[in-house]
Amino acid sequence: MATHASALKAHRQSLVHRERNRKFRSQLRTTLKQIRTVIDSKDSAAVKKQLGQAVSVIDKMAAKGIIHRNTASRYKSRLSARVAKSA
Secondary structure (H helix, E strand, O other): OOOOHHHHHHHHHHHHHHHHHHHHHHHHHHHHHHHHHHHHHOOHHHHHHHHHHHHHHHHHHHHHOOOOHHHHHHHHHHHHHHHHHHO
């Protein structure tokens, strides 16, 4: 265990950041599951609405550093391709 004050503070901060990142990552995964379910349901109006929300969440997670920007781009590209294929 760390003994310096700065190391102890860094450890406390890492615990807070870890919990926050877990929350955000969970939100992202839930959003991705929801959009995939809607795509499979073939409801075009709901798909467009969900796609916009999913892209927004993906971009926010990339901006926060939860996921890499290339990963975000890949998610958006694959979702868009699935939407185009299902339409």
